[in-house]
Amino acid sequence: MPQLAHRLERLGTETAFSVAQAAAAWKAKGNAVYPFHLGDINIPTAPHIVEAMNQAIADGYTGYCPGPGIPALREALAEDIGSRRGMEFSADNVVVMTGGKPVITKFLQTVMNPGQEVLYPNPGFPIYESQIEYLGGTAVPYAYVPTESGFAIDIEQVRASITENTTAIIYNDLQNPISAESTAEEREAVAQLAIEHNLWVLSDEAYFETRYEGTSSSIAALPGMAERTVILYTFSKKFAMTGSRLGCAVAPxxxxxxxxxxxxxxxxxxTHYVQYAGIAALRGTQEPVKEMLETLKERRDVTCEIVNSIPGMSVAVPQSTFYLFPDVTEVMDRMGFVNVGDFATAALENTGVSFCTREHFGRRLPGEDRQYIRLAYSGIETEAIREGLGRLRDWIEAS
Structure with missing residues (x-):
């Protein structure tokens, strides 16, 4: 039997999908499930976007097209992304891709040689770690510290982790899974380190416009950063187009x-015709985006209210993304759980509430002594949130 490639041993995955499988199996047995595990969106793509895609199919745009994307979409992206960040891009800066994930892989293929180090956020999107190691690099995690308003990057740890072998840093402002947002000072500190050590930066901005208060800022707009930063953009979150697989890189x-x-x-x-859906999304009415944000904000508020009413659980109210990362240390201690995965399984089987844990978002770092879970409220209706988290609260309080 021929052997498989050795590098496959270094390939990770997005383990949130394994939680989805467990939830589906529990539901198949006739049990109620309240899905807080995946960052999918149960709000349909806006009709004018779907109509544009269907029209493109009817018009015969079903064949090959330019590798970096059709010119009209690249121009629309350059204008929209630039204007929202106070920057100027041309269509030549934009490379259309099948979603946001390929930007991670292709960025690393472009800037990282085997054996070089790349800093990445932990907890963080698990594909960062997976692709760095799969492509032969050394994944160097940097941590977050809890604050009253959520989480902050441990800048001193980032500084101490940079070596002569470091080539890049992955930076996810408006962060999945912990919904952390950098202050201006923190963003500037990361930028200064990148400039000082001549690092490439991947700025994952998937949730740049998924926000309920405040205004987003891009690290790429800071002095000296445009020439070293690649912006990851995706249609998945802003336009509820997760299955359409459309995104882009904006790069030097x-x-x-x-x-x-x-x-x-x-x-x-x-996919050729999907790109016409992207043009309609950018150029057409933005009213569906506003309506979706109103819906998500209502879900956020209800989820935060109930979570913070559960004895032993707490979470800051984030201004962006659609994730919460509550501390469940006290709950687990009181209920006798040592492993957060066991707590998640027991919660599913006793309440139907399905969620990911800290362990789904990177290897636990030395010195971590708090326990966290991630709740995604993008794929569950408000009433189901009330019902599911109410059952979770009743179960915890009964213990």
Whole structure:
């Protein structure tokens, strides 16, 4: 029997999908399930976006198209992304891809040699760690510290982790899973470290416009950062297009040309007719986006209110994303749980509430002594939130 490639041993996955499988199996047995596990959106894509895609199919846009994306979409993205960040981009800076995830992989393929180090957030989106290691790099995690308003990057740890072998840092402002948002000072500190040590930066801005208060800012807009930063953009969250698989990288021209070549090697091009849906999303009415944010804000408020009413659980109210990362240390101690995975399984089987844990978002770091779970409220109706978390509260209080 032929052998498989050794690098597969370094390939991780997005383990939230395993939680989804467990929830589906529990539901198949006739049990109620309250899905807080996946960051999918149970709000339909806006009709005008779907109509544009269907019209593109009817018009015959079902074949190959340019690897970096069709010009009209690249121009629309350059204008929209630039204007919202106070920056100027041309279509040549934009490389369209099949969602946001490919941006991570292709960025690393472009800037990282085997053995080089890349800093990444932990807890963080698990594909960062997976792809750094799969491609032969050394994944160096940096941590967050809890604050009254949520979480902050441990800047001193980031500083201490940079070596002569460090080539890049992955930075996820408006963060999944912990919904952390950098202060201006924190963002500037990360930028200063990147400039001082001549690092490339991947700025994952998937949730840049999924916010309920305040205004988002991009690290790429800071002085000296545009020439070293690649912005990850996705239609998935803002436009409820998770299954359409449409996103892009906005990059310095030197990087953009390489990303275009990687597109040609990997998938030839992003689905032609889906790109017309993207144009409609950007150029058309933004009213559905506003309505979705109102719905998500209501869900956030209800989820935070109930979570903070549960003895032994607490969470700050985030201004962005659709995730909560509550501290459940006291609950677990009182109920006799040592492993947060066991707590999650017991919660599913006793209440139907399904969620991910800290362990789904990177290896636990030395010195971590608090326990956390992640609740995604993007795929569950408000009434189901009340019912499910009410059952979770009753179960915890009964213990």
């Amino acid at each position: 021209l030197e990087i953009a040309s390489v990303l275009s070549k990687l597109n040609t090697n990997d998938e030839s091009c992003t």
